[in-house]
Amino acid sequence: MTTVIKNKHIVLGVCGGIAAYKSVELLRLLKKQGANVRVIMTENAGAFVGPLTFEALSGEPVCSSLFEQSFDASIRHIDWAEASDAVIIAPATANIVGKLANGIADDALSTFMLAVTCPVGICPSMNTHMYENRAVKRNLETLRNDGYFVIEPDAGELACGTTGPGRLPEPEDIVDRLLKMLTIKDMRDKKVLVTAGPTWEAIDPVRFIANPSSGKMGYALARAAEYRGGDVTLISGPANIPDPLNVNVVRIKTAQEMAQAVFEHMEDCHIIIKAAAVSDYRPKEKEKHKIKKDNDEMIIDLIKNQDILKELGKRKKDQILVGFAAETRDLEINAGKKLKEKNLDIIAGNLVGDSSSGFGTDTNKVTLFFKDGKKESIPEMEKNEVAHLLLDRILERVG
Numbered sequence: 001m002t003t004v005i006k007n008k009h010i011v012l013g014v015c016g017g018i019a020a021y022k023s024v025e026l027l028r029l030l031k032k033q034g035a036n037v038r039v040i041m042t043e044n045a046g047a048f049v050g051p052l053t054f055e056a057l058s059g060e061p062v063c064s065s066l067f068e069q070s071f072d073a074s075i076r077h078i079d080w081a082e083a084s085d086a087v088i089i090a091p092a093t094a095n096i097v098g099k100l101a102n103g104i105a106d107d108a109l110s111t112f113m114l115a116v117t118c119p120v121g122i123c124p125s126m127n128t129h130m131y132e133n134r135a136v137k138r139n140l141e142t143l144r145n146d147g148y149f150v151i152e153p154d155a156g157e158l159a160c161g162t163t164g165p166g167r168l169p170e171p172e173d174i175v176d177r178l179l180k181m182l183t184i185k186d187m188r189d190k191k192v193l194v195t196a197g198p199t200w201e202a203i204d205p206v207r208f209i210a211n212p213s214s215g216k217m218g219y220a221l222a223r224a225a226e227y228r229g230g231d232v233t234l235i236s237g238p239a240n241i242p243d244p245l246n247v248n249v250v251r252i253k254t255a256q257e258m259a260q261a262v263f264e265h266m267e268d269c270h271i272i273i274k275a276a277a278v279s280d281y282r283p284k285e286k287e288k289h290k291i292k293k294d295n296d297e298m299i300i301d302l303i304k305n306q307d308i309l310k311e312l313g314k315r316k317k318d319q320i321l322v323g324f325a326a327e328t329r330d331l332e333i334n335a336g337k338k339l340k341e342k343n344l345d346i347i348a349g350n351l352v353g354d355s356s357s358g359f360g361t362d363t364n365k366v367t368l369f370f371k372d373g374k375k376e377s378i379p380e381m382e383k384n385e386v387a388h389l390l391l392d393r394i395l396e397r398v399g
């Protein structure tokens with residue numbers, strides 16, 4: 001997967017907290033994304049996880065003392081600061097937060113931090129009362145003002161028995177926030193509405209009409225827009241994907257519910273992207289009770305759902321409207337027709353049924369058709385990459 005983390009030099013700072021075991025998994029995930037990771041541990045971190053674990057997983061020596069030197073006799077903590085593209089401290093104890101806020105350098109990690117000039121993510125993790133302590137709050141605020149990217153802790157039951165904020169977020173979420181930290185914020189002033197997933201149209205209390213849409217493309221778009229600083233609302237049909245962080249997620253089931261949610265949110269959005277696979281029809285009546293298999297044949301009467309995108313095309317003001325076209329043949333003709341009929345700025349067409357694109361896959365192969373008649377064929381790539389590319393094309397056309 002190509003991300004902003006691939007081939008980057010990242011330093012992982014580990015402090016002495018019970019959550020230090022999670023930094024092992026964090027290191028593994030960063031390596032999996034193609035990052036070169038080096039670890040700096042505080043002395044107390046060694047009480048929780050041994051340096052050998054980090055050394056084996058990073059493939060690099062671990063720095064835990066100010067007085068270690070590299071093989072070429074240069075000064076390791078200064079060299080590493082100069083070479084790093086990003087730093088993440090997880091877990092960050094109240095101690096390191098206090099030291100960083102006050103410029104104290106009395107061990108390898110805090111001294112290294114004074115020499116760092118790249119973006120830094122801080123994951124405070126501690127007992128709730130410590131986290132809510134006025135001095136710690138004040139220090140965290142200082143770090144935010146100094147340009148550090150503070151990743152808020154999760155709330156829940158903590159190792160010390162208290163319940164509240166202070167838990168180190170899951171490593172996947174820390175990587176997600178790191179991706180956000182390193183992504184250029186070119187959508188900071190943009191409100192974005194994305195739809196994703198299928199809709200379910202009930203036949204009776206236990207059955208429904210649906211389609212195999214996984215929602216991956218729409219979720220990738222919502223996540224990418226959030227990384228780029230956008231204010232994102234995601235209206236999602238049933239999809240087995242966790243809510244993207246810092247995105248307003250509205251979960252719906254039917255096409256009618258999707259329509260209502262979309263029209264409620266569309267007004268002040270600059271960009272609307274309809275990646276959802278909306279059911280074109282719904283059963284005329286929803287049976288109150290489970291239909292019994294008494295008959296050899298049965299017919300279900302269907303009625304047409306509103307075409308949400310077409311309605312958006314009629315209502316749109318100074319907004320960029322983007323649709324998707326799932327086709328099994330004649331992609332150019334069918335997508336072109338939808339682009340015109342629905343008054344879109346861009347339509348992303350793909351041939352479903354291909355193993356590299358369409359429902360449920362991690363990759364997609366789309367062709368973009370633009371209002372001005374231009375066309376761009378995009379080779380097969382990860383859905384998150386398609387998402388960024390589509391956002392690039394959208395931004396070229398905004399205002």
Ligand code: CTP
Nearest residue numbers: 274275276278305306307308309323324325326
């Ligand atoms: N769409 C919509 N409301 C519907 C049907 C589709 O908003 N009731 C949107 C989809 O979200 C997508 C675009 O219209 O962005 C095209 O959807 P697609 O299923 O490819 O085509 P349809 O317009 O439904 O036409 P057809 O099924 O005849 O190909």
